């Protein structure tokens with residue numbers, strides 16, 4: 075039976091008089107890639123940061139792996155992975171040194187090279203963070219979420235600003251991490267990405283969930299409702315052209 079690893083019930087968040095999250099409820103199933111989608115200002119980051127224990131909720135219930143956010147935030151912190159803001163903080167440290175530093179913060183003993191292997195950055199172990207490409211920085215940032223061997227990781231727009239090759243490479247990495255048993259909550263503004271990557275998505279608008287299902291079912295529902303796209307006659311799009319011409323191999327390695 076599907077095991078609920080996150081249960082959010084009637085979550086509200088007010089900033090002063092303004093209600094950014096207006097009573098949302100959803101579950102995340104263990105082992106799935108769950109997408110939080112929605113326009114800017116919808117309340118995605120607020121919801122994410124409440125689950126990450128980084129922001130106070132106004133009301134509602136959040137249970138993560140059976141732990142209640144109200145009574146066990148420290149236990150929750152131990153089993154989740156959150157992307158650390160690495161850029162610019164320690165410009166003179168290399169990747170191994172950064173991992174050692176972060177491991178110390180988590181009180182974890184990790185082998186930096188083993189962790190770098192997981193995100194395909196062994197070759198960059200002696201490089202400084204600032205010297206890496208956008209895709210490498212994102213891969214490293216994902217590696218930092220894995221330091222405490224979490225059951226769940228939260229990724230906030232991990233592919234924003236990446237080239238098409240780096241984006242696909244990151245999708246593979248995210249799938250690999252999931253295949254090793256980690257549940258993944260991700261936000262993205264790219265609907266093609268959500269469609270290929272997420273098992274289920276919640277679409278949030280103005281602080282409310284307006285749809286929650288697998289991308290496939292949401293598309294079928296729309297089509298069944300009589301929706302028709304203006305005729306799509308081409309068999310490919312410009313991104314296909316780009317990938318066809320430049321290949322799938324990562325650049326800036």
Ligand code: ADP
Pocket residue numbers: 089094112113114115116117118119120121
């Ligand atoms: P999203 O991640 O979907 O873009 P956010 O959760 O960042 O949305 O923001 C939701 C709403 O709450 C926005 O209208 C934003 O301006 C507001 N908001 C976010 N953080 C704060 C804050 N610290 N103080 C006041 N308003 C905030």
